[in-house]
Amino acid sequence: MPEIIVALVLLFALMGIGTPIHVALGLSGLAIFFANGLPATAAVHTIINGTNSFPLIAIPFFIFAGHLMNAAQVTDRIFNFAKAIVGWTPGGLGHVNIGSSVVFAGMSGAAVADAGGLGAIEIKAMKDAGYDKGFAVGVTAASSTIGPIIPPSLPLIIYGVIAEQSIGELFAAGIIPGMLMALSLMAMVAWYAKKRNYPKDAAFSLPRLLSSGKAAIFPMITPAIIVGGIISGVFTPTEAAVAAVAFTIFIGFVVYKTLTWTSLVHAAMNTIKTTASVLMIVSAAALFAWVLTANQVAEHLASGLLTLTDNKVLLLLMIMMIVFSIGFFMETIAAITIIVPLILPVASSVGIDPVHLGIIVILNLMIGLLTPPVGMVLYVLAKVADTPFEKCVKSTLPFLVPLLVVLLLLVFIPQLSLWLPSLLY
Structure with missing residues (x-):
């Protein structure tokens, strides 16, 4: 155990x-x-083994699909369609913000991509319509966390690899929780709209709905291809990611003609950068995870928690507190790679389903993206909205409440995440 203390002290000192x-x-x-x-060769082998997994190949393709959607200016079409659906309600653009994130979630699978891709459009539109800038930033930040819960999800792929669970089951398990997150955030927006007398965007118009729906039909098909293909067994997650890229290139070049060779290369270069950063974290975390495994940290943690209680719900709440604390200080992918091998044996020992555990761990870590000091989504939105980081934090805090409510619902009612996988698989 002294080695673990040294490793942790060194880790946090460097951070x-x-x-x-x-x-x-x-x-x-x-x-x-x-x-x-x-020897150094053993360290090299550990690093290589950390990334030597077939499902991880899906990650660059999903990232590429998200970048291509932005390059093809698809985000504007999604936003306009969402405006036609819910923009007529009080606080309409807040609801549009959330609805756009739900649709974009089915394409990118990353919270930071959502915040960066849709954030600029959403915040500007809300500010121009008379919404408080802080409110616009808070809604955008909170709604971006839906992306990694609704499939496809990059963090769920990483979790599936580490926990050796079916990616398809994890994707199916995220659908209902993702919708619950959207509904809870919409309830929060409705409360704010009534309190602050926020405006409606425009009266409901069927022609407008049909025209914007027609303009966004191809982006709307993309999530169906990805999710439907995986759940039906037509695609593996990796094949679905490749299909998403191919379909996005098709609609960008052939249908909308908004994608150019220059923007394609730019999207590819951004994908390489993002993928490299993700895999560098995964490989480095694999090395650190070896230290934890060699020192039997998982066994010590399991025995320590089980001496406190063997109640499934209480144990899950304690695990969530640990994950929540780590989410404050550690990037999502690194946290998954290190935490999961430690908490999975503890959870399994009392009968907690690994798929259920995966959904609540990822949601927990998504909340960490909205909290300092690591809060990557907040840093992105501070740049996008040209707002001080401290104000972004303050504006986002109230929106943590509905997300925490959904997290607790998932802890106490496992079937919210397990019903759909059990039905489909």
Whole structure:
């Protein structure tokens, strides 16, 4: 255990001085590796094995599909369609913000992509319509967390690889929780709209709905191709990701003619950068995870928690508190790679379904994206909205309440996440 203390102290010290998370994880792991007299080749093999998984191939393709959607200016069509559906309600653009995130979630699977892609459009539209800028930032930040819950989801793919669970089942398990998140955030928006007398966007118009729906029909088909293909067994998650990229290129070049070779190359370069950063975190976290495994941290954690209680719900609440605390300080992918091998044996020992655990862990970590000091979504929106980071934090805090309510509902009612996978699989 002294080795673990040294590794953790070194990790947080490096993070505290601004060292990138993958470097901090890698150096902390290597320090313990070499302290045990292990050769560098063993460290290299550990790093390679951390990324040597077929389902991980889906990640760059889903990232590429998201970048291509932005390059093809599809986000405007999604936003306009959402306006036609719910823009006529009080606080309409707040609801539009959430609805757009639900649709975009079926394409990108990443909260930061949602915030960066839709955020600029949503915040500007809400500000121009007379909404408070802080409210617009808070809604945009909170709604972006829906992306990694509704399939396809990059964090769920990572979780599935680490926990050795079916990616298809995890994707199916995220659909109802994602919709619950959207409904809870819409309830919050409705409360704010009544309190602050926020305007309706425009009266409901059937012709407008039909025309905007026609303009957005192809983006709307994309989630159906991805999710439907995986759940029906036509595609593996990796094949579905490739199909999403091919379909996006088709509608960008052939249907809308908004995609150019220059924007295609730009999207590809952005994908390479994003994928490289994700896989660097995964490989570095694999090295740090070895330190935890070698020191039997999972066993010690399991025995420690089980001495406190063997009640499934109480144990799950304690696990969520641990995950929530780690989410404050650690990037999502790194947190999944390190936390899951530790908490999965504990959860399994009392009969907690790994698929159920995956959904609530990811939602828990998504809330961490909205909290300092790591809060990546907040940093993105601070740049997009040209707003101080501190104001973004303050504006987002009230919207943590509905997300925490949904998290507790999932803890106490496992069937909210398990019913659909049991029905389909």
